[in-house]
Each structure stands twice: as structure tokens, then as C-alpha cells.
Amino acid sequence: MRFSDFGERAKGGGILQLMDDIGAALAGGGDMLLLGGGNPAHLPAVEQALRRAMRRLMEDGDAFERTVGDYDGPRGNEAFIGALAELLRGQLGWPVGADNIAVTNGSQSGFFTLMNLFGGKHADGARKKILLPLCPEYIGYSELGIDGGAGEGLFRANKPRIELLGGGFFKYRVDLARLDIGGDTGALCVSRPTNPTGNVLDDFEMQTLAAAARQAGVPFIVDNAYGLPFPGIVFSPAAMHHDANTITCLSLSKLGLPGARTGIIVAAPEVISRIAAVTASLNLATGSFGQSLALELIRGGEILQLSADEVMPFYRARSRQAAGWLRDGLGDLPVLLHKPEGGIFLWLWFQDFPITSADFYRRLKAKNVLVVPGEHFFFGLREDWPHRRQCIRLSYAQDEATVQKGIEILTAEARAVYAGP
């Protein structure tokens, strides 16, 4: 068969490998220790709240029949959007109304639309890029570009500054002095907390990036899939950021609803109407189920309380525990851990590693431990940087025993690699 350029590129990259690994491990009966994927934990308090919401949906007149029997509009469910606008404006003070909100079938599909709304060929013939001010950055963006060159050609990523923190920790910082928003930039994009590193850009970095984007006349896309206001998996002091030039992306997934595929975009009405137009042709409408379930949690503000009292403390405790296991297991090996400031991942830097992180991934997979090799997260970087082959990401969202066992195997294998053949 002959495929288009788009078809040729649809052979899969890091994100397909990652989702395939998760699918195969789940189907394989449970031997594999899943420290690879982005599945959130199953939190009893969240699950109970969702069960209560489901019961209400079943008992509330014809709410269930309307949820499954009607298409919503391409911008999402009106009641859900209205309640969310009320929460963001009323409780959090964001200057937004219903026309600033669109729902997408998972925030991933929202990113597909956003990256292609701003990146790629423009009317004046320019091919614009999405600038990632700090890499490593979320693997799921890398294959989204339809235009703009093959695969990751849509992105330009900036190398971070590395701050050594002592005690076996380090932190990436946006190299603000080298932030070069050229005329070929269509938008800036950051995830906060960052997937894969657990970094949370501080308020100064956010304000500086927001100002730079505004000055350059391009939007600032902020991916809050793990962030504020919900699910709020942020352990460091960080203020919420939203303004008229910012496109804030939220998701119900990491709260505990990945199966419902519900993403949310908060942005200027001219962006929202384009999102809706793309949804109409790609999906006709957004899936209603996640919105119906979450409606009551949003109306009463329970979603904020669940995030602050249940979700964040759970991940903070887990992240400290897993970081402790890692530090104990790694001992004096030259391996540094990115300071865990949020999200559901830990990011390890194997300094002077005798093998690549892709080889290490394969060795761990052979020992039934799934992690994600770091090289996939450095897309868009113009220079070769050995650091990109020295990092791995692991998730601590699985049950404690799985994470502990996985870390035990990982640290033993790291010791074996450093010891040499």
C-alpha cells in the first residue's frame, strides 16, 4: 500500500512503544512490574466519590439516558462547561466564562489539535515550530505534528540548566537567558508538573515565559495534566497561572478517570472555537461520560477538596517513599534523582553510564521491570547531548510492593552495569 507522508509517519514512536508495553503487561497476567506507564493510582477516596457520582447519575431522572443516548456539542457538555467556568471564576478567580472552555476526548487529543493549530505551515508560507523552553518534555507531544517536517520536526527544544542540589538530587531549570523565541515560533509549551521529570517550573519561570510569549505574540500552552487546580499533584510551592494569552490544559485522567478520556482546554474564545471545529470533524462530539460523572464533583467544589486532601498527599508520600528506596539502593553509585516536586514519576540520571538508557530499559524488561528510557523525551533538541542517553523515568503510582520490588531489581541491575562485564 502507498501511504501519504502522514501515513508514513504513523509507524509509531516512543509513545506507541510505551502504550504497547502497558497493554501487553496488563494482558500478560501480571508478572511484569509496571513502572513505565502513566496510569494513575487507584485511590479509594476517589473511587468512592466516583461511585457516588455514578449512583446519582443512575437515580437522577433520565440523566443516565441523556448521558449515553445523546451527542453533546463539539465544545463539550453545556452543564459541565458552565459548572467548570463557575469553579474557575468563582472559586479560583480566573477571568474566564463558558466561552473560554472546550472539552476534548482526553487532553492528548486536545494537544494534537493545539500543536497543529499553532505549529506547521502558516498563511505567509512560514513553517512554525512549537518551542519547548525546557526539555526533557512529555513524550506524547513528539509525534503530534501533521506538518512541519517529519515526526518531531514540529518542535524546537531548549537544553535546561542543571542545578546540583546535593544529597543525590538535581533539578532542571529553564535557561531563561537562552530563551530564543524566533520568528519561526508558533507557540510555547510546558508541562507543569513536567512529565517525565517531576519538575515544577517555579512562579518566576512561569511569569517570565508568559511575558516572553506575550511579547512575541504567540500563545503559552501550559499542560496541567498533573497540576493545578486538579488533580493538584504538586509538592513544591507553586501558584496557578492563567491569563488571556495562556492556553491551560487540564485533564480528569490523573485524578482517577483515564478511562473516561476527558480533557479540558481553557483559552481565548478564538482558540476554543477552533478546537470545537476540529472536534466536530474528528469526533463529531466529545464523550459525555466523564463529564457527567465529574459534574457534581465540580459543582460542589469537591474536586478541589479531593485533589488537596486525598490525591496530592497520597502521591507526595509515595514519591518520598520511592525516592528513599532508590537512594538507599543506589548508595554511592553516581546516579542522581531529579527533585520530586510533583506528578507521578521519578527521573534518574545515570552519570557516566557505560550503556545507554535504551539498553538499560531492555535489560530491565528482561527482568520483568518496565521503565521508560529517557531518550524519547529530548525530541526537538538540535544538538546531540550525551545526557539524553543517561536518564530513565519510572512511575511510583503502582502498589507499594510492586514499586519496591521494581526499585530493588533496578538498583541491583544498575550496580551490575556500573561494575562492568
Ligand SMILES: Cc1ncc(COP(=O)(O)O)c(C=O)c1O
Ligand atoms: C503531561 C501529560 N499531558 C497530557 C497527557 C494526556 O492525558 P489524557 O489524554 O489522559 O488527558 C498525559 C498523559 O499521561 C501527560 O502525562
